[in-house]
Amino acid sequence: MARIELNQLAHQYAPGGDYALQPMQHVWEDGGAYALLGPSGCGKTTLLNIISGLVQPSEGQVLFGEQNVTQLAPEQRNIGQVFQFPVIYDTMSVFDNLAFPLRNRRHGEDYVEQRVQHIAGMLGLDDVLTRRARNLTADAKQKISLGRGLVREDVAAVLFDEPLTVIDPHLKWQLRRKLREVHEQLNLTLVYVTHDQTEAMTFADKVVVMLAGQVLQVGTPQALFERPAHTFVGYFIGSPGMNFMDCQVEGSEAIVDGERIAVDPAMADAAAKAGGALQLGIRPGLIRPAAPGETGHRVKVDSVEDLGDYQLVSGHLGQHPLKIRLEESEKIGSDGLQVVFPRDNALLYADDKLVG
Ligand code: ATP
DSSP: OOOEEEEEEEEESSTTSOEEEEEEEEEEOTTOEEEEEOSTTSSHHHHHHHHHTSSOOSEEEEEETTEEOTTOOGGGSOEEEEOSSOOOOTTSBHHHHHHHHHHHTTOOHHHHHHHHHHHHHHHTOGGGTTSBGGGSOHHHHHHHHHHHHHSOSSOSEEEEESTTTTSOHHHHHHHHHHHHHHHHHHOOOEEEEESOHHHHHHHOSEEEEEETTEEEEEEOHHHHHHSOSBHHHHHHSSSSOOEEEEOEEETTEEEETTEEEEOOHHHHHHHHHHOSSEEEEEOGGGOEEOOTTOOOEEEEEEEEEEOSSEEEEEEEETTEEEEEEEETTOOOBTTBEEEEOOGGGOEEEETTEEOO
16 A cells, blocks of 8 residues: 655646646545545546556656556556446456456465455355356445455555445435445556546545636545534535635624624734735534524524424525524524524635634
8 A cells, every 4th residue: 555645646638728627735534535526627637547547747757656657557557447337357257356456466376265255255245256247236246346356455545536425315325334445445547537426425535626627635534524624615515514704803703784793802813914815614414593582693594494303494594595504493583583693613614715
C-alpha cells in the first residue's frame, strides 16, 4: 500500500483550454479510504484517471509513496480498479475470476486458494465460487468485479469509479457497509469516485469535495457536516443542505435583514477583517424553536413537510429563505415560528469561504 501525493497537479485536456483540474497539492495517507465527491463535470473522473494512468496530467506529478508514477502506464502502476460496470470473464467460474489477478502475478495455488476464499467470504460470494460468472445476476457480477479489484494485497491503491451504479438500490446499502468492513480488515488505500453523498459519507474516512476542477475541502464526514470550509460544501452535504443568508457583522452579531443573531466573537472579528460578501450559515437541524419566554427570531412559515421522523419547515427570515428540521412532536402555529440560532452552530462565510 502507498500514500498518494498529488504534487502541483493540474490538467487541461487541450493546451490553452479550460482547466478540468485546477492546480492542487494533496497527500492522501497510506491505508486511508478517500471518496471523491462532487457534481457532474467537477473533475472526479479526470482525477481518478490521472491517478490510474489513463490520463497524463498536463502539469505536476503523481507519487505513490516515494515513487513518481506520472509517466507510468496503468499496468505499470500496481493498482486495483473497479469500474461502473462489471469487468469479468463471463465463461470463467467465479473462483477463476477472483484468482485471475493473483495467477497473473504468478502467486502459488495455495496462496490463491486462501486469498480467493477470504475475499469471497467477505463479499458473500462463497456459495457461488464454482458457478460460471455469466449465469449470475448483475449484482453478483459487480461483486466479482469488486473482489477482483480487492484481491491483491501488493497493490499501491484500489480505485473505484462509481462501482455501485448498477447495483439494485436494496442491496446498495449492504454493499456500502461491506466495502467499509473490507477496508477495515484489509487496510488498503482506497479512492472512490461518487456523486452520491450517502455513499461517500458511509464509505470514506476522508471525503474530497470537488467543484469546477477544484478541491474545496478534504475532511472527515463529521468535519464536512459540522464545519464546511466553503458554502458549496455546506449546501451539497446534508439533507437538505445548509442555510446561507447574506449578512453584515457588528460586534459579535450577524445582522440578517435587521435581525441580530449572536455569533462567536472571534469569528465575527475575523469576518469583519476578511470583508467581502458575508453570509451566515446554519444547518436546518441545528436551528431550534425558542423556549417559552425565550427571545427568538420570527420565521414566516411557507410550508411544512412531514417526513416521517421529522418535519421540514420551509420559511423566511425577513427576505431570506430558510429550512428548519424539527422533531415530529413540535407544534407549528399559524403565525409562524420563534426560533433560536444557537451561537456555536452559526458559522460565518466571507466570499463563500469559512472564516476563522
Ligand atoms: P461525471 O460525474 O459526469 O463523470 P466528473 O466530475 O467525473 O463528471 P470529469 O468527467 O472529470 O468530471 O470532467 C471534468 C471536466 O473535463 C468537464 O468539464 C468535462 O467536460 C471535461 N472533460 C472530461 N473528459 C474530457 C475529454 N476527454 N476531453 C475534453 N474534455 C473533457
